[in-house]
Amino acid sequence: RKASLYPRVSLTEEGIPEPTGRLARHARRANSWFGRITLGQLSKVATVMLVMLFVSAAITTWDLFHGLAAGGEGTLLGFKTFVAVHLVLPIVLVVLTAIGLILVKVNKAHAIEALQRIIPHWKKKPGKYIDKVRLGDLLQMGLLRGGSVSTLTSTIYMNRIRGLGYAVAYSREDLKNRVLDNEIYTLQASSFPDNDFHRRLAADEAWPPPAEMGRIVGHAATMPTKLWLEQDEGDPLNDLDYLVVCGQATICYNLMKHAWDECRRDGEWLDPGTEELFEHALAEWKKLVRDPLSLLNDRKRRSRLPELKAQAEAP
Template sequence: MKHVCFNATDFSFGLTYRFQNTGYFGNNPLYKNNQAEVNALRNQVELGDAIASSSCFPVGFEPLVFPDDYFKDHQDAAYKNLKQLDDFINGVGIMDGGIADNQGIGSMMLINDRIGDGLDLIIVNDVGSYKMKPWQQDTTKVGKSSTVKRVVNKMLQYFTIKPLYWITLALGLVILLLNNMHVFGSQAYSGMYIFGGVVLGMGLLLTVFGLVASVIKSAALSKLRTIFKKNVPEPLLDDVLTFQKLDISLVQQMLANRFTSALTMINDVFLKQMRRLNYDLFYSKDKLKNKRITATIYKLNGQKTPYSEGTGLNESIKPKPSKNLESVCLTASKTPTTLWWDKTDIAKNRMETLIACGQFTICYQLMDYILKLKADEDKPIKDITEVDALYKALEADWKLFNKNPLWLVDDLKK
């Protein structure tokens, strides 16, 4: 292939990091002033590592480090030259391309610009969805169990020397002394020495723990008081101090709401906003008119979306999607982000339905594209003989897909 690009995201500048065979390798800050050193190694990056970088999603994996994790021979002169550069001396964290450009739209548009608008058709295949599980607040009933102040004080009680600690210490010492004085019999018993030693050791350990904990607690509380006085304005002191009177169940609810809403923001809202921005960029370019297609995994699942009335299908395409085809598409569109197929996925034949969904969706989208292209008076081509031939071939496949959505998957197995 002439132009290949796998998107990732760098954790030094927060920009798209492109593993590509043409154009800038990485991104502008990491490549522009380091071209000689990067170019000496770029063709040695393995395809599997580029794919792993593009799929390395946060929380599930830790970042890959470039160049450390990408080249086995760290004694190679080219590797050493790159590692000596300020930008790479500590390595560059590389993670999921979906953080910045999940569909690769920006990368395709850059390739198109580099070759002078040479791409005849840009197809975006998107398995993402507009759907997200609505965030719901924690509805746990707030009771009158205990206040924050009481809970904190109860916890702090463990960080002190308790009478039980030194009593245990003294008891162990007394047992050893009495055994040595033959109080328990005519001689000193080894068993009593062992028992007394264990009790003494436990007492000593607990006492030392209590002493150290007390010192740490005192230092920590003193530090917190200092920070509190320095950072909380005096007019707000009373308001802030009221938090210690809050019921602990209310505090738990507040923390739960903050945590779950933050996760929703990061995992859903943020990524969907990035997707929308990329699509806005894609469809705002007039020069890409009649040169772009978007094929989404949920296009033909028969479900209405909250963003449009009706199905949004082209009425000129016959036959309409069959119930069987819609069912396969619906199963595919519900595929979760996963590292393996579980029993439910296997039972639903999830992998093959996903492949089939991609096949019949792009078939439909190409038919839709051709019909709209032919209807456009400003279409870039006048002789549409070959386009008509392509449409007939697609139409024949479309009819087969409606009868058996998995026919091409089955055919390719032969």
């Protein structure tokens, strides 16, 4: 009621009402008129247009047939243009309008059937209520439905798919004692416990992680799901670089921690090969501590991308 008594007034940044021009008033009036059109009115208009287009195509066909039979002179725009504009175009519009009306009728019949199943007794036929639905309301319902589907697809379904993937991996008997978690949030912790593993890394000057590694891990761990890669202005790293560096550091740390916790008994390694693996991972971890981008830069230097670009640009 308040909105009807006190219509909305657009204000500028200074709080002054914006001037309402003649064209703006006409545009708002046209939008309001379009939103008030009902499905029943639209169906009637489409039916009238269908009849008019059919009559136009029939008259043009009749005139064209008699003109060709009489051997009349050509038109100003040419015979093909005349046929395309006065005959083919109306026929195409007739077909499209007829298809649209058929689809509306079919969907309306399905809607009426569904309404009658839900609500058995109606004061009037359900079709009359459907005919009174406004296009503005129908468009709003479509937008709301599309937004909810988009949210379900991008958030709920994605999390569900990931959960099912983890469930399959951890429920397989042949993968038990072989699955190693490599969660991207491992190195995001604000504080780490003071244990033998971390003291072992600190003895080799490989602990704690540098601030730059923490920044990269934090950026990658909080990155949302995206359809394409982005790069902030002034940042030498793009989204993929952040993810790769975080993955390299995290898997190196998790591999060392797993070997230290699970492959030692009473301070001794169970297998010399595991100790060699730990030392190799520790050497790579030291590189990352000194320069978190070291492995990424090595990977880029060995990449064949410049060579492929040169081949593509060669004449």
